[in-house]
Protein backbone atom coordinates (compact mmCIF):
# COMPACT_ATOMS: atom_id res chain seq x y z
CA UNK A 1 0.00 0.00 0.00
CA UNK A 2 1.24 3.42 -0.94
CA UNK A 3 0.04 6.51 0.94
CA UNK A 4 0.85 9.34 -1.49
CA UNK A 5 3.25 12.22 -0.84
CA UNK A 6 4.93 12.77 2.54
CA UNK A 7 7.69 14.86 4.05
CA UNK A 8 8.46 18.00 2.07
CA UNK A 9 5.75 17.03 -0.43
CA UNK A 10 2.37 17.86 1.11
CA UNK A 11 0.26 16.99 -1.91
CA UNK A 12 -2.90 19.06 -2.27
CA UNK A 13 -4.37 21.21 0.46
CA UNK A 14 -7.87 21.66 1.90
CA UNK A 15 -9.48 25.00 2.70
CA UNK A 16 -8.85 24.48 6.42
CA UNK A 17 -5.17 23.73 5.90
CA UNK A 18 -5.69 19.94 5.74
CA UNK A 19 -2.91 18.21 3.88
CA UNK A 20 -3.37 15.40 1.39
CA UNK A 21 -0.35 13.56 2.78
CA UNK A 22 -1.99 13.31 6.23
CA UNK A 23 -5.43 12.35 4.95
CA UNK A 24 -4.13 9.58 2.69
CA UNK A 25 -1.87 8.21 5.43
CA UNK A 26 -4.81 8.01 7.86
CA UNK A 27 -6.90 6.23 5.23
CA UNK A 28 -4.09 3.83 4.31
CA UNK A 29 -3.55 2.92 7.94
CA UNK A 30 -7.26 2.22 8.42
CA UNK A 31 -7.27 0.10 5.29
CA UNK A 32 -4.16 -1.78 6.35
CA UNK A 33 -5.67 -2.60 9.73
CA UNK A 34 -8.83 -3.95 8.13
CA UNK A 35 -6.91 -6.00 5.57
CA UNK A 36 -4.61 -7.53 8.15
CA UNK A 37 -7.30 -8.19 10.75
CA UNK A 38 -8.72 -10.97 8.58
CA UNK A 39 -5.38 -12.76 8.77
CA UNK A 40 -5.35 -13.35 5.02
CA UNK A 41 -3.15 -10.55 3.77
CA UNK A 42 0.19 -9.07 4.61
CA UNK A 43 0.31 -5.35 3.91
CA UNK A 44 3.60 -3.56 3.32
CA UNK A 45 3.48 0.24 3.45
CA UNK A 46 5.76 2.50 1.40
CA UNK A 47 5.54 4.94 4.32
CA UNK A 48 4.09 4.78 7.83
CA UNK A 49 5.08 8.29 8.87
CA UNK A 50 5.57 11.73 7.37
CA UNK A 51 8.59 10.91 5.24
CA UNK A 52 9.31 11.68 1.61
CA UNK A 53 9.58 8.70 -0.76
CA UNK A 54 10.52 9.04 -4.42
CA UNK A 55 8.00 7.74 -6.94
CA UNK A 56 10.49 5.26 -8.39
CA UNK A 57 11.27 4.06 -4.88
CA UNK A 58 7.58 3.32 -4.31
CA UNK A 59 7.51 1.21 -7.47
CA UNK A 60 10.73 -0.56 -6.47
CA UNK A 61 9.29 -1.19 -3.01
CA UNK A 62 6.39 -3.15 -4.49
CA UNK A 63 8.54 -5.07 -6.96
CA UNK A 64 11.28 -6.16 -4.58
CA UNK A 65 8.66 -7.49 -2.18
CA UNK A 66 6.97 -9.39 -4.97
CA UNK A 67 3.73 -7.60 -4.17
CA UNK A 68 0.59 -9.21 -5.58
CA UNK A 69 -1.14 -5.83 -5.65
CA UNK A 70 -0.16 -2.17 -5.36
CA UNK A 71 -2.64 0.46 -4.18
CA UNK A 72 -1.59 4.10 -4.21
CA UNK A 73 -3.85 6.36 -2.15
CA UNK A 74 -4.39 10.04 -2.99
CA UNK A 75 -6.89 12.89 -2.72
CA UNK A 76 -7.38 15.31 -5.57
CA UNK A 77 -8.04 19.05 -5.79
CA UNK A 78 -9.24 21.22 -8.62
CA UNK A 79 -8.09 24.76 -9.26
CA UNK A 80 -11.07 27.02 -8.49
CA UNK A 81 -11.43 28.18 -12.10
CA UNK A 82 -12.02 24.62 -13.25
CA UNK A 83 -15.28 24.44 -11.37
CA UNK A 84 -16.60 21.82 -9.04
CA UNK A 85 -15.84 18.13 -9.02
CA UNK A 86 -16.62 15.53 -6.43
CA UNK A 87 -16.26 11.92 -5.51
CA UNK A 88 -13.75 9.10 -5.73
CA UNK A 89 -11.95 8.04 -8.90
CA UNK A 90 -9.88 4.92 -9.56
CA UNK A 91 -6.97 5.20 -11.99
CA UNK A 92 -4.91 2.69 -13.90
CA UNK A 93 -1.80 3.30 -15.99
CA UNK A 94 -2.08 4.21 -19.65
CA UNK A 95 0.11 5.91 -22.16
CA UNK A 96 -2.74 8.14 -23.26
CA UNK A 97 -4.84 9.81 -20.59
CA UNK A 98 -8.55 8.99 -20.69
CA UNK A 99 -9.42 12.69 -20.56
CA UNK A 100 -7.95 16.12 -19.86
CA UNK A 101 -8.59 15.94 -16.15
CA UNK A 102 -6.79 12.60 -15.88
CA UNK A 103 -3.84 14.05 -17.78
CA UNK A 104 -3.71 17.09 -15.49
CA UNK A 105 -3.87 14.91 -12.42
CA UNK A 106 -1.12 12.52 -13.53
CA UNK A 107 1.08 15.51 -14.27
CA UNK A 108 0.39 16.94 -10.82
CA UNK A 109 1.03 13.65 -9.04
CA UNK A 110 4.20 13.02 -11.05
CA UNK A 111 5.59 16.31 -9.75
CA UNK A 112 6.18 14.81 -6.30
CA UNK A 113 9.84 14.16 -7.05
CA UNK A 114 10.37 17.63 -8.48
CA UNK A 115 9.00 19.22 -5.32
CA UNK A 116 11.62 17.43 -3.26
CA UNK A 117 14.39 18.33 -5.69
CA UNK A 118 15.15 14.73 -6.64
CA UNK A 119 17.62 14.29 -9.49
CA UNK A 120 15.55 12.70 -12.23
CA UNK A 121 18.25 12.34 -14.88
CA UNK A 122 18.77 8.66 -14.10
CA UNK A 123 15.07 7.84 -14.16
CA UNK A 124 13.15 6.73 -17.20
CA UNK A 125 10.86 9.67 -17.79
CA UNK A 126 8.81 8.21 -20.57
CA UNK A 127 5.97 6.02 -19.43
CA UNK A 128 5.63 4.84 -23.02
CA UNK A 129 9.02 3.10 -22.86
CA UNK A 130 7.85 0.95 -20.04
CA UNK A 131 4.51 0.24 -21.67
CA UNK A 132 6.01 -1.44 -24.73
CA UNK A 133 6.96 -4.41 -22.60
CA UNK A 134 4.62 -7.20 -23.55
CA UNK A 135 5.03 -8.80 -20.15
CA UNK A 136 3.07 -5.89 -18.83
CA UNK A 137 -0.07 -6.90 -20.68
CA UNK A 138 -1.12 -9.39 -18.09
CA UNK A 139 -0.41 -6.89 -15.33
CA UNK A 140 -2.54 -4.33 -17.15
CA UNK A 141 -5.42 -6.77 -17.38
CA UNK A 142 -5.22 -7.51 -13.67
CA UNK A 143 -4.94 -3.81 -12.84
CA UNK A 144 -8.07 -3.03 -14.84
CA UNK A 145 -9.91 -5.92 -13.28
CA UNK A 146 -9.07 -4.73 -9.79
CA UNK A 147 -9.86 -1.09 -10.62
CA UNK A 148 -13.33 -2.08 -11.85
CA UNK A 149 -13.93 -4.08 -8.70
CA UNK A 150 -12.86 -1.16 -6.52
CA UNK A 151 -15.28 1.14 -8.35
CA UNK A 152 -18.10 -1.38 -7.93
CA UNK A 153 -17.48 -1.74 -4.20
CA UNK A 154 -16.86 1.96 -3.56
CA UNK A 155 -20.20 2.86 -5.13
CA UNK A 156 -22.00 1.54 -2.09
CA UNK A 157 -19.76 3.33 0.41
CA UNK A 158 -18.59 6.62 -1.03
CA UNK A 159 -19.58 9.35 -3.41
CA UNK A 160 -18.11 8.63 -6.84
CA UNK A 161 -16.83 10.93 -9.54
CA UNK A 162 -19.16 11.02 -12.54
CA UNK A 163 -16.51 9.10 -14.51
CA UNK A 164 -15.05 6.96 -11.73
CA UNK A 165 -12.75 4.77 -13.83
CA UNK A 166 -9.91 6.53 -15.64
CA UNK A 167 -6.35 6.09 -16.80
CA UNK A 168 -3.26 8.23 -17.30
CA UNK A 169 0.53 8.15 -17.16
CA UNK A 170 1.12 7.92 -13.43
CA UNK A 171 4.77 7.12 -12.70
CA UNK A 172 3.86 5.37 -9.49
CA UNK A 173 1.81 2.79 -11.42
CA UNK A 174 4.61 1.66 -13.74
CA UNK A 175 5.66 -1.63 -12.09
CA UNK A 176 5.53 -4.04 -15.06
CA UNK A 177 4.85 -7.07 -12.87
CA UNK A 178 2.62 -5.75 -10.07
CA UNK A 179 -1.05 -4.96 -10.75
CA UNK A 180 -1.33 -1.31 -9.70
CA UNK A 181 -4.13 1.18 -9.18
CA UNK A 182 -4.29 4.69 -7.81
CA UNK A 183 -7.34 5.68 -5.80
CA UNK A 184 -8.24 9.35 -5.57
CA UNK A 185 -10.51 9.33 -2.53
CA UNK A 186 -12.20 12.63 -3.31
CA UNK A 187 -11.58 16.33 -3.82
CA UNK A 188 -9.90 18.33 -1.08
CA UNK A 189 -11.13 21.40 -2.96
CA UNK A 190 -14.79 20.41 -2.57
CA UNK A 191 -16.34 21.17 0.79
CA UNK A 192 -18.48 18.06 1.15
CA UNK A 193 -15.70 15.78 -0.03
CA UNK A 194 -13.26 17.34 2.40
CA UNK A 195 -15.69 16.79 5.26
CA UNK A 196 -15.88 13.11 4.39
CA UNK A 197 -12.14 12.75 3.92
CA UNK A 198 -11.76 14.02 7.49
CA UNK A 199 -14.45 11.75 8.92
CA UNK A 200 -13.34 8.53 10.67
CA UNK A 201 -16.77 7.02 9.95
CA UNK A 202 -16.46 7.67 6.22
CA UNK A 203 -12.89 6.43 6.31
CA UNK A 204 -13.87 3.12 7.95
CA UNK A 205 -16.76 2.56 5.56
CA UNK A 206 -14.70 3.37 2.48
CA UNK A 207 -11.74 1.26 3.62
CA UNK A 208 -14.14 -1.65 4.15
CA UNK A 209 -15.32 -1.30 0.55
CA UNK A 210 -11.72 -1.50 -0.68
CA UNK A 211 -11.20 -4.61 1.48
CA UNK A 212 -14.15 -6.21 -0.30
CA UNK A 213 -12.59 -5.38 -3.65
CA UNK A 214 -9.27 -6.91 -2.56
CA UNK A 215 -11.06 -10.05 -1.42
CA UNK A 216 -12.90 -10.33 -4.72
CA UNK A 217 -9.62 -9.83 -6.60
CA UNK A 218 -7.85 -12.64 -4.79
CA UNK A 219 -10.75 -15.07 -4.84
CA UNK A 220 -10.33 -17.38 -7.81
CA UNK A 221 -13.41 -17.58 -9.95
CA UNK A 222 -14.86 -21.03 -10.38
CA UNK A 223 -15.94 -20.53 -13.96
CA UNK A 224 -14.42 -18.54 -16.78
CA UNK A 225 -10.94 -17.41 -17.64
CA UNK A 226 -8.96 -14.91 -15.65
CA UNK A 227 -10.18 -14.19 -12.18
CA UNK A 228 -8.15 -13.25 -9.17
CA UNK A 229 -4.66 -14.42 -8.42
CA UNK A 230 -3.45 -16.86 -5.79
Ligand SMILES: [Zn+2]
Pocket residue numbers: 004005011012020073074075109
Ligand atom coordinates in the same frame (compact mmCIF):
# COMPACT_ATOMS: atom_id res chain seq x y z
ZN1 LIG B 1 -1.72 13.02 -4.59
